[in-house]
Amino acid sequence: xxxxxxxxxxxxxxxxxxxxxxxxxxxxxxxxxxxxxxxxxxxxxxxxxxxxxxxxxxxxxxxxxxxxxxxxxxxxxxxxxxxxxxxxxxxxxxxxxxxxxxxxxxxxxxxxx
Amino acid sequence: xxxxxxxxxxxxxxxxxxxxxxxxxxxxxxxxxxxxxxxxxxxxxxxxxxxxxxxxxxxxxxxxxxxxxxxxxxxxxxxxxxxxxxxxxxxxxxxxxxxxxxxxxxxxxxxxx
DNA sequence: CTTTCATATGAATGTCTGCTCATATGATAA
DNA sequence: TTATCATATGAGCAGACATTCATATGAAAG
Numbered sequence: 224x225x226x227x228x229x230x231x232x233x234x235x236x237x238x239x240x241x242x243x244x245x246x247x248x249x250x251x252x253x254x255x256x257x258x259x260x261x262x263x264x265x266x267x268x269x270x271x272x273x274x275x276x277x278x279x280x281x282x283x284x285x286x287x288x289x290x291x292x293x294x295x296x297x298x299x300x301x302x303x304x305x306x307x308x309x310x311x312x313x314x315x316x317x318x319x320x321x322x323x324x325x326x327x328x329x330x331x332x333x334x335x336x
Numbered sequence: 337x338x339x340x341x342x343x344x345x346x347x348x349x350x351x352x353x354x355x356x357x358x359x360x361x362x363x364x365x366x367x368x369x370x371x372x373x374x375x376x377x378x379x380x381x382x383x384x385x386x387x388x389x390x391x392x393x394x395x396x397x398x399x400x401x402x403x404x405x406x407x408x409x410x411x412x413x414x415x416x417x418x419x420x421x422x423x424x425x426x427x428x429x430x431x432x433x434x435x436x437x438x439x440x441x442x443x444x445x446x447x448x449x
Numbered sequence: 450c451t452t453t454c455a456t457a458t459g460a461a462t463g464t465c466t467g468c469t470c471a472t473a474t475g476a477t478a479a
Numbered sequence: 480t481t482a483t484c485a486t487a488t489g490a491g492c493a494g495a496c497a498t499t500c501a502t503a504t505g506a507a508a509g
Contacts (some may be wrong), residue, residue: 225374229425229484238385238396244376248381249500251442252374259369260363262497270362272413277456279344283352290458305421311455311506312342321445328441332434333360342454381465390486405487406474424476424485444462450509454497457504465496479480 242244244271258325262286263294270304274316370414373439375399376407380435383417387429 241332242248257263263282269275275283281291295315296303317323355361367412367448370376378397394404408428413419418431430436 228409229391231353233484235388235392238337238382238388241385242378242381242396247446248377249374249444251373251439252377254442254445255368255377256372259365259372261358261365264361264368265355266363268355269351272354273347274346275348275351279341279348279397282344283355287498287499289458290454293497295394296457308419308506311453313456320447321441325441325445328365328434328438332362332367332438333435334338375467400469401486402470402488406467409487421476424483426486453506453508455504455506458502460500460502462499463497466494467492468494469492470490472490473498475485477482477484479482 254301257297257303259330261292262290263298265319265321266291266294266298267317267326270315270317271323272327274314276309277313280311280315284315367414370410370416373407375403376411377439379404379407379411380416380430380439383430383434384429387427389414389422389425389427391425393428395427 258267261285266280269280269283269315277291277295278288280295281288283293295304295306302318303322304315306313306315308314356364361446371380375397379393382393389407390404391401393408394401397404408417408419410418412428414437415431417428419426419428421427
């Protein structure tokens, strides 16, 4: 029942037991992937302060409206932001407070050496 | 002082003020990027239970030793894991408890709908 | 209805990234 | 030293991804 050259300790069993289902691990990776881009991080940081329309974000980050729009779609698909129409403009906002705690957690790891 | 077609509210000022330096935002993105891969998430989850040698991880995840080794390098560069030699094998372990809290935070966002 | 403004979206492109394969390193055993 | 085991690493490739460009949608003003 062994396919490796050297002996691994028995704790391999517990390690395997503690591992969540593949689908969950995949979803988890996908969630972090959304945070793993500077542009999206910037957008989230901006929305942390105030809800904003697309072109305000574009102006803020000195980026194309198209680029921002594409990224906002990614954020929305991940349920991190929501939007509402207001006349001709569309206002984006954070959908909940998880974003704040996620970013805060990441920040901690960076600052605490 | 306006390059956009419609008026953005004055809060743009505060939004810009609240934004950290570009370098920090970049580092933050890079950190999340490390978590943004299923293989690395699996490795971290495994190490959450027990320190392990490279081939134990490879066996656990049914992946090549080379693939695991490459990913361990990424994790080590990000200071998320450390290692020590023990005879011929090299044991990897989590370098601190931030990993646990980061993953926990991500998990929360997934489960709380 | 037509025009304009704000945003969305599809295709194309260049870059990044994860895995494989072959090979190198480094420690131990013979 | 030589052989072997455990791991590391570089090159190459295929798939994923972020931005751009052109265009589409959709609401409001005229």
